[in-house]
Amino acid sequence: MVEDEKALATALSKIMSKNNIAVDLAYDGEEGLYLAQKDIYDVIILDIMLPYKSGLEILKELRRLNKKTPVLFLSARDTIEDRVVGLDSGADDYLIKPFATEELLARIRALVRRPKDLLDDNYLEFGNVKLYIDSGELEINNNRKKLTVKENQLLELFMRNPRMVLSKELILDRVWGIDGTAMENSVEIYIHYLRKKLGSKSDIKIETVRGIGYVLKEKRIDAQ
Numbered sequence: 001m002v003e004d005e006k007a008l009a010t011a012l013s014k015i016m017s018k019n020n021i022a023v024d025l026a027y028d029g030e031e032g033l034y035l036a037q038k039d040i041y042d043v044i045i046l047d048i049m050l051p052y053k054s055g056l057e058i059l060k061e062l063r064r065l066n067k068k069t070p071v072l073f074l075s076a077r078d079t080i081e082d083r084v085v086g087l088d089s090g091a092d093d094y095l096i097k098p099f100a101t102e103e104l105l106a107r108i109r110a111l112v113r114r115p116k117d118l119l120d121d122n123y124l125e126f127g128n129v130k131l132y133i134d135s136g137e138l139e140i141n142n143n144r145k146k147l148t149v150k151e152n153q154l155l156e157l158f159m160r161n162p163r164m165v166l167s168k169e170l171i172l173d174r175v176w177g178i179d180g181t182a183m184e185n186s187v188e189i190y191i192h193y194l195r196k197k198l199g200s201k202s203d204i205k206i207e208t209v210r211g212i213g214y215v216l217k218e219k220r221i222d223a224q
Helices: 006-018 029-036 055-064 080-088 101-113 149-160 168-176 184-198
Strands: 044-046 071-075 093-096 123-126 129-132 137-140 143-146 204-209 213-218
Touching: 006 101, 029 055, 044 055, 055 071, 055 080, 071 080, 071 101, 080 093, 093 101, 123 149, 129 149, 137 184, 149 168, 149 184, 149 213, 168 184, 168 213, 184 204
Parallel strands: 044 071, 071 093
Antiparallel strands: 123 129, 129 137, 137 143, 204 213
């Protein structure tokens, strides 16, 4: 959620947490765009009037980069023209301030339920590795291996964010959920499982970044 009214952002964050919705906050357009490009969110909530970069500018840049995460505008701009501009810019929904929190939560749930249009979203590909999300199968050079549910979710997170360092805390949040009881050693265990299944024939590897987390990257980078 990108909202420069910090009191409102904090209050909404608490309400979402009580409804089992994990939320990251940004208070200006530049930070909001940086976070929004990470492809780790189910929904992006944008104010329009923001410091440094407007919500419309953020949205236009995301769509230019072919980022298809659903976007909900949350704005005090209440004219029909404002809503038309927002929706024509690529927004999926538009909610006018002030609003009922129950309606905001309902709209978020509706956006999350929409089918995602990423790639073919049946599979993700990086190097010579394909991940078939629906079936939970890993394919390397036409050979397939079955993944467990958590292995599938973890590899999906990495493959949607290649070459990006992901912290253990973020991985726990995205894979096990905000109310999950998993500990950091659960991440280490499942990273170990995935490394074994990727094996020596894959072009990619999960590398440990000491003190920070993990990154999925090409093996050939180290050889250059």
